[in-house]
Amino acid sequence: MQELIEAIEKLGSAAGSDVVKVDMFLNHRLDTTLLFKMGEELAGTFREEKPDLVLTVEASGIALALTTAHALGDIPVVFAKKSQTVVQSRDVIQASVYSFTHKCTNMIRVDRRYLPQGSRVLIVDDFLADGQAALGMMSLCTQAQCPVVGIGIGVEKGFQEGGKKLREAGMNLYSLAVVDRIEDGRIVLRREN
Numbered sequence: 355m356q357e358l359i360e361a362i363e364k365l366g367s368a369a370g371s372d373v374v375k376v377d378m379f380l381n382h383r384l385d386t387t388l389l390f391k392m393g394e395e396l397a398g399t400f401r402e403e404k405p406d407l408v409l410t411v412e413a414s415g416i417a418l419a420l421t422t423a424h425a426l427g428d429i430p431v432v433f434a435k436k437s438q439t440v441v442q443s444r445d446v447i448q449a450s451v452y453s454f455t456h457k458c459t460n461m462i463r464v465d466r467r468y469l470p471q472g473s474r475v476l477i478v479d480d481f482l483a484d485g486q487a488a489l490g491m492m493s494l495c496t497q498a499q500c501p502v503v504g505i506g507i508g509v510e511k512g513f514q515e516g517g518k519k520l521r522e523a524g525m526n527l528y529s530l531a532v533v534d535r536i537e538d539g540r541i542v543l544r545r546e547n
């Protein structure tokens with residue numbers, strides 16, 4: 355998606371050899387115009403799959419999940435939680451996810467009521483790296499007996515294994531921008547996207 359590619363080139367930065375920072379418009383400060391365009395693009399890609407809901411993980415996936423769900427006709431967004439609270443229902447579905455950015459394993463949890471059996475789920479996340487978050491969300495869907503009809507991603511890091519793993523597993527995966535590599539501290543994007 356051209357607007358996202360331009361934003362990454364203009365406002366993104368690299369941290370080390372494998373982290374892409376886009377705090378200026380996606381992960382800390384949110385560019386609402388860009389996020390609504392990203393949501394429209396993902397919605398257009400997956401509309402024919404007729405998702406009943408969008409599933410993401412807190413916190414950084416929520417904004418893109420919301421604009422995508424809005425563009426799909428205001429279907430609900432369900433976000434998996436990373437922390438357990440006293441007010442949480444007992445009937446939760448959970449999966450463990452290794453966090454690439456925090457270098458630790460979190461449980462992600464969803465109240466079973468919000469993933470009704472048979473719901474067609476579109477998974478959305480801001481980034482795809484090794485695919486752990488997406489696989490964790492797929493596990494939640496399997497436990498809830500909900501088909502995953504697609505995975506929509508903001509920024510895929512093509513030099514990590516997540517995209518390959520998910521495509522080889524037959525997932526309908528679409529990324530709005532793909533980072534090919536980080537070279538001398540510079541983000542190099544794939545142009546064919």
Ligand code: 5GP
Pocket residue numbers: 372373374375376381411414415452453454455479480481482483484485486487488511516
């Ligand atoms: P994965 O689970 O695919 O390994 O990593 C995806 C998750 O880690 C995303 O939910 C995202 O929040 C975070 N993440 C992975 N790589 C990056 C990165 O380079 N930059 C940012 N901002 N987040 C990342």
